[in-house]
Amino acid sequence: MAGRVFLHVGAPKTGSTYVQDVLWSNRDALRRAGLLLPGTAAAHDQAMTDLRAVPWRDPGATWTWDRLAAEAARWPGDVIISNEALGGATGAQVARAVHSLRPAEVHVIVVARDLWRTFPSMWQQSIRERRVWRFETFLRAVERGEFETFWELHTANRMLRRWGDEVPPERRHLVTVPAPGAPPDTLWQRFAGVLGIPDGLCVRAAPTANASLGAAETELLRRVNQALGDRYPHRRPYQQVVQRHLVNAVLKRRPDQARFTVGPDRAGWVLDLAEQQIKELDEYPCQVVGDLAELRPAGVRPAAGPDELNDAQVLAVALETIVGLLGHAESLAGRADRDGLLRRLRRRLRQR
Structure with missing residues (x-):
């Protein structure tokens, strides 16, 4: 039976590709140290689509959430399951996931990034997922409350509440993405600290972010x-x-x-949203790894967007x-x- 199971559930565009690259490229060393990554990276993705019952699940997928949970249960040490799209699970799906991993000690990890960088990244990601809306249309939908998916899947506030409410406060971990200019391995150091991975165990190449x-x-x-x-x-x-x-x-x-950012006409709106987000997270009982102040946009310099081309x-x-x-x-x-x-x-x- 697994001792602890860490669920890294998101959010997208928060350095998850870099963290997962380090984990999977050091899988054997982590296993020898007692930390298991069950299945494969593709298995984690397939298990996510099964848990969330998404309509775009690959019909040829062989991994289900229960199969992944069963492999985790057979391991006598700690386990890490990582997929940034898990954060989009509903409350009922979250309850099912956590229940399936008990009696192991389940921990939830959410990574947060400031909204100034998140908005352009999320819109671009939606285009890479076959959407066709313009950047202004996307921003207007978020501003008017017509695109709740953004808040549900890309912000730590709601994601942490859905997943975090299923485990005790001491097992909720919020990792903040460091501000630009921080040492390149800062995010990994914070993430590894939550899992108890000793420094020097994992070989880390230069961050391989999901290029924008x-x-x-x-x-x-x-x-x-x-x-x-x-x-x-x-x-x-x-x-x-x-x-x-x-x-x-x-x-x-x-x-x-x-590169592009939110236009100057919405800079104040984004800054207000950031303060609200910081306040909500500060009031939520969880372990903060990093600094909530890093969610406050710094050096805001609006740049021309794709709609102006x-x-x-x-x-x-x-x-x-x-x-x-x-x-x-x-x-x-x-x-x-x-x-x-x-x-x-x-x-x-x-x-x-």
């Missing part, structure tokens, strides 16, 4: 999503084709991408992207030729 796109690149992808119509639906077909060949292979690799600017990026796609296609063809040659050589060797 610039204003023009995101706007181009938004228009591509519009043009696709019903082709490549979310989630697996879109990830296998658009995400793999357009976003990861070309758009993410473009140099000198222009003209067609000529987007066309220029589109042409460069086509050139990038041609290079990507050429490399894939070369790889296919090499693989074909190796198969023919193996076949001849077997025949001899």
